[in-house]
Amino acid sequence: xxxxxxxxxxxxxxxxxxxxxxxxxxxxxxxxxxxxxxxxxxxxxxxxxxxxxxxxxxxxxxxxxxxxxxxxxxxxxxxxxxxxxxxxxxxxxxxxxxxxxxxxxxxxxxxx
Amino acid sequence: xxxxxxxxxxxxxxxxxxxxxxxxxxxxxxxxxxxxxxxxxxxxxxxxxxxxxxxxxxxxxxxxxxxxxxxxxxxxxxxxxxxxxxxxxxxxxxxxxxxxxxxxxxxxxxxx
Numbered sequence: 001x002x003x004x005x006x007x008x009x010x011x012x013x014x015x016x017x018x019x020x021x022x023x024x025x026x027x028x029x030x031x032x033x034x035x036x037x038x039x040x041x042x043x044x045x046x047x048x049x050x051x052x053x054x055x056x057x058x059x060x061x062x063x064x065x066x067x068x069x070x071x072x073x074x075x076x077x078x079x080x081x082x083x084x085x086x087x088x089x090x091x092x093x094x095x096x097x098x099x100x101x102x103x104x105x106x107x108x109x110x111x112x
Numbered sequence: 113x114x115x116x117x118x119x120x121x122x123x124x125x126x127x128x129x130x131x132x133x134x135x136x137x138x139x140x141x142x143x144x145x146x147x148x149x150x151x152x153x154x155x156x157x158x159x160x161x162x163x164x165x166x167x168x169x170x171x172x173x174x175x176x177x178x179x180x181x182x183x184x185x186x187x188x189x190x191x192x193x194x195x196x197x198x199x200x201x202x203x204x205x206x207x208x209x210x211x212x213x214x215x216x217x218x219x220x221x222x223x224x
Contacts, residue, residue, distance in 0.1 A: 004155075033211070042118075042201050042214030043156065056211060091155055100146060101212065103155035 002026060004104035006092050012110045013082055020078045021107045025094030032075050033101060034067055035091040036060065043091055043103075049075060050097065082111045114139040114206030118215025126223050131192055133218045135202035136184040142204040145185050146212070147176060150199045159200075160187070192222045 005024040013019050025032045031050050035043035046065070047057045051072040061067075064082075069075040079086055089108050095101040115138040125131050137145075143164040148156035162169045162176045162185065169176050173192075178185040189196055199219050203212040 006155075035212075040217070042203075042217050043212070045211050045213070048211060100158050100161060102158060103148070105153075105155045 004092055004094050004102055006090075006104040006107050008107055009105060010108045010110075012112060015084060015111055016081055018078065018080045019082060019109065020076055021090055021092075021109075023075045023077070023092030023094075023104060025074070025092070026102060029094035029096055029102075030072070031095045031097055031101075032069055033093040033095075034075070034077050035093065035103075037089040037091055037106070038087075046077075079109075082109075084111050087111045114142055114204050114213040116202060116204050116213050116215040118202050118218060120218060121216065122219045122221070124221045124223065125192055127192060127194060129192055131187075131189045131196070131220055131222075133187045133200055133202070133220070134184060135186070135204075135215050136182075137204040137213075138183070139204065139206045140180075140183065142206055144205045145176070145178060146203050147174075147187050148201045148203065148214075150201065150217075156201060189220075192220075194222050194224050196220060197222045 007022045033048040034046040037043040046061050047067050049069040064080045067077045089106040091106045093101040093103045118135045146161035149159045150156045160174050162178050173190045175188040199217045201217050202215045
C-alpha cells in the first residue's frame, strides 16, 4: 500500500497525559498536512510542512500541540497535557506542491 | 480567510436518481476546489476536483461545475448506487494552495 499511513489508528488516553501520532506520507510528496475532525464536522486545518519546514500553523494549534517533520519524510504530532476537548480524529494528508492532497485513515483520539 | 458553506446537510435519494450538492466560497482568490467522500471510520477520499480556469469537469457518473462569478460550485452524481452512500465534503484553498477549508459535509443516503 503506497498511500498515506497513520499510526496508531485509535488512542485512548487519560486527561493530562501526552500523546504522539505518526504520519508517513506518500513517498514522493513534499507537502504534509495535519487536520482535526470532530464528529459531524469537516476537517479543520492545523498545520503543514513543505519538506522539513513548517510553513503555516492554525490558531487552533495551541501551545500544547507540536508537530515535526525532521527529515522531510514522516511527521509526528504531539499533544501535551491532553484535555477532553482534544478528543477528535486527527488526519494527515500529503501532496506534491500544487496538486491533490490525499488523506490517511486518521488517528481517533479519545481523552477520558 | 476562506469560508465554505455546503448544502444540504443531508440528502436522501432512490437508487438510480441524481444527487446534487452545492457549495459557496468567500475568497475570490481560491483557485482549486476538491470534493471528498468519507465513509464511516475512514479518511476522506478525493473523488474529483476542479481548478478555477475550468467551468465543468466530468468523471464517469460524477461531475463538478464551478461558477467563479457567483463563487459557487456543485457536485453532481448521476445514476446513484447504494455504495455512493457516504459523507461528501467540498473544500476550497483560499490564498494558500494546498491548505483546504472544508464545508460542513453532506450525508448522502441512496436507498435501494
